[in-house]
Amino acid sequence: MGLFSFLKEKFSHKDKSSDSILTYDKGLKKAKKAFTDKINDISKDDSIPSNYFDKLEEILIEADVGISLTTEIINNLANTIRENKIKTLHEANEALVSEMFKDYMKDENIKNDITFNQVPTVLLVVGVNGVGKTTSIAKLANRYLKMNKTVMLAAADTFRAGAIEQLKEWGNRLKIEVVTGAVNSDPASVAYTAAKKAKEQKTDLLIVDTAGRLQTKTNLMNELSKISRVISKEIPNAPHETFLILDATTGQNGVIQAKAFNEATKITGAVITKMDGTSKGGILLAIRHDLNIPVRFMGLGETLDDLKEFDINLYLHGLCVEE
């Protein structure tokens, strides 16, 4: 039984060879296998078993969709099945996907990319250590360099010597300037120097790395607001974007991190990393539903080109469609 034929129809042969769809399909392989295997296991024939909703609930929770959204999906799906007199499992599953992504489907043409309305545009990057923050910064820099933008990095995570070194290395590889300060120096002063330089040099995009310490929310809040304040002295309205980096493999822990950062500062979008390393694909739906944080980009592998703008249709295709 082919799952989710409406998505299959969305993508022509031409689309299928595009770089984005290939990266999504490859990156979501593990998540797809887990999800479709479980869905297919619900029943051996095409009838809707009496424990359908219990099974679905289990599958969605296991996929990190979160309790609140899972409950909503199940309730809406039960209504749809009743109202449309759905009798077959494959129809129910198609309705499930529509329910899962209803909000996104409404905004099908949503653009997640950064808009460059001001020079420099400043992107602040936050997230706990190890989630793939530095790699994501490099991937984003690479993306905009390829679009012929000029990019500068600021190593304002001054608490870890390793973080500064790693960013410098990426700067060398990408041949872009990295503004640094001494280890344990004031992160805001690094951010200020970088903002001044980026302004002088009319750099299109300044990406500012920040420390991901979550020990106390007040510290985090103070630190991030100080960084934002000094940047905006040089560049009015900056930072224009604050991206939270989340590791898809950390499951519900990612949701807890997102809550903490969201309370400390205004997050304008999430970058979900390591989607290729998880058999659960639902964290982004939980983040969007529970905290109203849109997913802007997705990390689907370790190379520089494995960061893709989030696209709900490509995501659905990667997660659900069996070829």
Ligand code: GDP
């Ligand atoms: P940071 O401490 O948050 O700056 O984390 P790093 O950027 O150093 O990344 C930690 C590890 O995760 C590195 O080995 C990265 O190559 C890896 N990583 C980052 N993003 C992805 C991704 O999307 N997929 C995979 N498979 N690995 C990733």
